[in-house]
Each structure stands twice: as C-alpha cells, then as structure tokens.
Amino acid sequence: MTKICTYQFEEYLRFVESFHGAVAPGVAAGGFMVDLAMSRMPEGTLFDAICETTACLPDAIQLLTPCTVGNGWLKIFNFGRFALSLYDKYKGEGVRVFLDPVKLEAWPEIKAWLFKLKPKSEQDKEVLISQIEQAGHSVCGLQPVRVKAQYLEKKSRGRITTCTVCHEPYPARDGVVCRACQGQAPYISFTPSGQYWD
Amino acid sequence: MTKICTYQFEEYLRFVESFHGAVAPGVAAGGFMVDLAMSRMPEGTLFDAICETTACLPDAIQLLTPCTVGNGWLKIFNFGRFALSLYDKYKGEGVRVFLDPVKLEAWPEIKAWLFKLKPKSEQDKEVLISQIEQAGHSVCGLQPVRVKAQYLEKKSRGRITTCTVCHEPYPARDGVVCRACQGQAPYISFTPSGQYWD
Numbered sequence: 001m002t003k004i005c006t007y008q009f010e011e012y013l014r015f016v017e018s019f020h021g022a023v024a025p026g027v028a029a030g031g032f033m034v035d036l037a038m039s040r041m042p043e044g045t046l047f048d049a050i051c052e053t054t055a056c057l058p059d060a061i062q063l064l065t066p067c068t069v070g071n072g073w074l075k076i077f078n079f080g081r082f083a084l085s086l087y088d089k090y091k092g093e094g095v096r097v098f099l100d101p102v103k104l105e106a107w108p109e110i111k112a113w114l115f116k117l118k119p120k121s122e123q124d125k126e127v128l129i130s131q132i133e134q135a136g137h138s139v140c141g142l143q144p145v146r147v148k149a150q151y152l153e154k155k156s157r158g159r160i161t162t163c164t165v166c167h168e169p170y171p172a173r174d175g176v177v178c179r180a181c182q183g184q185a186p187y188i189s190f191t192p193s194g195q196y197w198d
Numbered sequence: 199m200t201k202i203c204t205y206q207f208e209e210y211l212r213f214v215e216s217f218h219g220a221v222a223p224g225v226a227a228g229g230f231m232v233d234l235a236m237s238r239m240p241e242g243t244l245f246d247a248i249c250e251t252t253a254c255l256p257d258a259i260q261l262l263t264p265c266t267v268g269n270g271w272l273k274i275f276n277f278g279r280f281a282l283s284l285y286d287k288y289k290g291e292g293v294r295v296f297l298d299p300v301k302l303e304a305w306p307e308i309k310a311w312l313f314k315l316k317p318k319s320e321q322d323k324e325v326l327i328s329q330i331e332q333a334g335h336s337v338c339g340l341q342p343v344r345v346k347a348q349y350l351e352k353k354s355r356g357r358i359t360t361c362t363v364c365h366e367p368y369p370a371r372d373g374v375v376c377r378a379c380q381g382q383a384p385y386i387s388f389t390p391s392g393q394y395w396d
Contacts, residue, residue: 021264021271050384055355059268062260066219069267069274070257073219076267077384079377080355080369085385096387098366115367116358145385157253157278160314168296169313171278179277186248186275187283187343189294 002133004031005038005064009133019063025113025125026056026082028132029139033057033097034064036137037086040095048089049074050147052081072154082114085145092147100141107131107139200331202229203236203262207331217261223311223323224254224280226330227337231255231295232262234335235284238293246287247272248345250279270352280312283343290345298339305329305337 002009016027041047049067051058054076058069061084067073073089087094104111109128112118157171163178170178200207214225239245247265249256252274256267259282265271271287285292302309307326310316355369361376368376 019260020266020269022269024269027268052378054267054270056268059266062217062266062268068218068257068260069252070225070254070260071218071220071222072252075384077378077382079382080358080372081364081366081376081378083366087385092385096385101360101365101367114358116355144388146388147385151384157314160278160312162299166279167299168279168281169299174278178279180250180275180279184275184277186273186349187285187290187294187345190342190344 002136004035007031013129015063016059020056020059023125023129024056024059025110025128025132027060027063028129029082029099029110030057030060030084031064032132032136033084033099033140034060034086036140036142037084037095037097038065040142041086041088046089047073047086047094048147050085050087050151051076052079052083054078055082057082057084075151085147087145087147090152092149092152094145094147096143096145098141098143099139103139103141107135110135110139200334202233205229211327213261214257218254218257221323221327222254222257223308223326223330225258225261226327227280227297227308228255228258228282229262230330230334231282231297231338232258232284234338234340235282235293235295236263238340239284239286244287245271245284245292246345248283248285248349249274250277250281252276253280255280255282273349283345285343285345288350290347290350292343292345294341294343296339296341297337301337301339305333308333308337 004012012031013023017023020027049061051061058076061074062068083096083098085094085096099114109131113128159172160169161172163170163181165177165181202210210229211221215221218225247259249259256274259272260266281294281296283292283294297312307329311326357370358367359370361368361379363375363379
C-alpha cells in the first residue's frame with residue numbers, strides 16, 4: 001500500500017479534502033514531496049519549511065509537518081516553482097524537493113498539469129491522481145540546501161505602538177501610521193455606522 | 199459554555215494545539231474573531247479571507263473556515279495588525295474584525311500581550327487564555343469593508359516555461375530565468391553530488 005507519512009494514500013486524500021476543500025493534484029503530489037523530504041531529516045531535528053509557491057503545496061506542508069504559516073515555521077517565497085525545503089531551524093542545513101521535469105516524461109498527465117499544457121477542463125483528474133500515486137517519490141528531485149543566515153533569525157516585529165489614524169496597534173518601525181493607513185489596505189473600510197473610513 | 203464556531207472552547211484549544219503546535223494566545227483570540235466574522239456573513243456566501251498579520255491569526259482562519267493559504271482563499275497582507283476580513287469572493291463585500299484597544303482596557307493581560315508590554319517570560323499564560331475566553335467577542339471591533347476589485351480577480355500565473363538555469367518549470371512572465379535563479383533564493387543549493395549549485 002502507498003503511504004504518505006503515517007497515512008494510507010486514500011486516507012491522506014480525505015484529510016486533504018477536509019482541509020483544502022478538494023482533492024487537489026498539487027496537495028496529493030505535495031504529500032509525496034513532503035514525505036520524501038521528511039525521510040531525509042535526521043531524527044529529532046527541529047526543522048522549518050520553505051515553500052516556493054502559494055499554490056497547493058503549502059497545505060501539504062501544513063498537514064504533514066509541524067510547520068504552519070501562523071506559527072512561523074513555514075515561510076513562503078512565491079517563485080512559482082513547485083518545490084519545498086525542510087531545514088534545521090538553527091543550522092539551516094536541509095533538503096529541497098522538487099518535481100523533476102526529466103522524470104515526468106514517463107507521466108504525461110502529471111507533466112501536463114505541472115506545465116499547464118492543457119486547460120483544467122480537459123484534465124482527466126482521475127488519471128492524474130492515479131499517476132501521482134503510482135509515481136510517488138520517483139518523480140521527485142532532491143538536493144541539499146543551506147538556508148542563508150539572515151533567513152534563520154526570527155524576525156521580531158519590534159516595538160508595538162498605536163496608529164494615530166485607525167487607533168490599532170502596529171509595529172512602530174513601519175512609520176508614523178500603520179501600513180494599512182499608509183494606503184496599502186486591499187479594501188475600503190467604513191465606520192460601523194456606514195460612513196466612509198479609508 | 200463558550201463556543202467557537204462548532205467547537206467547545208477547550209475542544210478548540212486542543213485542535214489549535216495539534217495544528218499550531220501550542221495553545222497560542224493569538225490562535226485562541228483569533229478563534230473568537232473568526233467566529234464573530236463568520237456570524238456576520240450571509241448564509242450561503244462563498245467567502246475569501248484576508249489576514250493582516252502572519253502571526254497566529256492565519257491558523258485560526260485555516261482551522262475554522264474553508265480558506266487556506268494553499269487553496270488561495272486566504273491572502274495575507276503582513277501589516278502587523280491583528281485583524282482579519284471575510285468577504286464575498288465575487289462582490290468583495292464583507293466584514294473586518296480586529297481587537298479594539300479601547301475595549302481591551304478591561305482585560306490587562308490581553309492588552310499586555312497584544313501591545314507586547316511585557317516579555318513573554320513574564321506573561322501569565324493561564325490568566326491570559328482565561329481572559330481571552332471570558333472576553334470572547336466583547337473585545338472585538340467590527341467594521342464593514344469592501345475589498346478592491348483588483349484583489350478579487352484570481353491571479354493566473356500565466357504561461358509556464360522551463361528555466362534554462364535550474365531546468366524547472368516557472369511562470370514565463372518572471373523573466374528569462376526563474377526568480378530563484380535570478381538570485382532571490384533564500385538558500386544556497388548543491389547538486390546531489392555535493393557540488394555548489396547556486
């Protein structure tokens with residue numbers, strides 16, 4: 001039986017569905033990638049994770065490792081590459097796992113999905129998930145990495161102060177008012193009475 | 199009994215512990231914030247989430263709503279403000295929930311935590327979690343928001359091509375080689391045989 005960490009493959013797919021909302025190919029393939037990376041971490045290592053895409057893969061990492069976005073152990077660098085690294089959180093030494101295009105030649109549905117060679121409507125999801133299961137680790141590339149020192153230090157937000165515009169706390173180093181009140185908010189907000197606020 | 203969405207408070211704390219790795223005050227308080235925001239969304243609304251900090255709060259959103267980082271329904275704008283918005287993913291209309299500093303005056307441990315008024319070692323975590331439970335929604339501020347149109351559109355990564363340096367697929371719009379190979383990688387990588395790669 002195919003396993004991903006402690007889960008049977010089918011069991012993992014149900015877990016993915018409940019968290020991610022659907023059995024996404026990216027979280028399925030990501031499961032094998034995380035499984036492979038974890039198998040290379042020396043026993044007892046406290047590790048952090050780096051994910052090189054926002055698509056799907058962060059959820060495989062969050063489901064299978066102790067690393068989440070909210071606890072700060074998973075950092076996302078959105079390079080649009082389907083790859084992840086796990087590394088010793090103090091020393092920075094670890095492994096990077098990616099889907100190797102050469103190895104994907106044997107798996108046309110996986111290759112078509114990764115390279116977006118056909119529109120999603122033409123994807124045969126059943127075949128795709130089945131190829132992902134059959135391929136398992138065999139389509140993964142693995143390389144040693146050493147995370148640069150500046151990314152190992154936990155960044156403190158520094159002193160917290162009150163924004164004179166919104167009156168909410170924010171990191172003082174961001175300037176005289178918070179970054180949202182500097183115009184970076186992705187929304188227009190209103191007072192509870194419905195007045196324009198932004 | 200205090201409830202957070204469908205969970206008893208204690209049950210929610212165990213859920214937080216298993217996902218986030220610890221009963222963090224931010225995920226506990228965040229639970230009430232998400233619960234309040236969800237209660238204001240009209241029945242049946244398909245909603246997305248915006249979180250204004252990377253600290254703790256994204257995990258409350260990921261645990262209690264269908265929105266995760268990996269499925270793209272949760273977006274993080276790291277303003278260092280402890281606030282979240284849920285909004286209709288097509289119309290952009292929704293609510294923003296934040297911790298209101300005025301209302302926190304009655305809850306000194308919560309205020310001290312949010313404004314980082316004392317070092318973590320001096321925090322009385324039991325009192326803090328207990329105050330978070332007792333305060334519940336009462337320390338939250340709520341305001342209507344309308345998310346700007348450009349943030350409602352799903353951003354496609356566009357055409358995928360092969361990087362001539364690392365030979366991995368990446369979004370063609372990023373340039374002639376992928377962003378990691380342009381020097382943005384947070385790590386030094388090696389070939390599997392141990393040769394320097396970056």
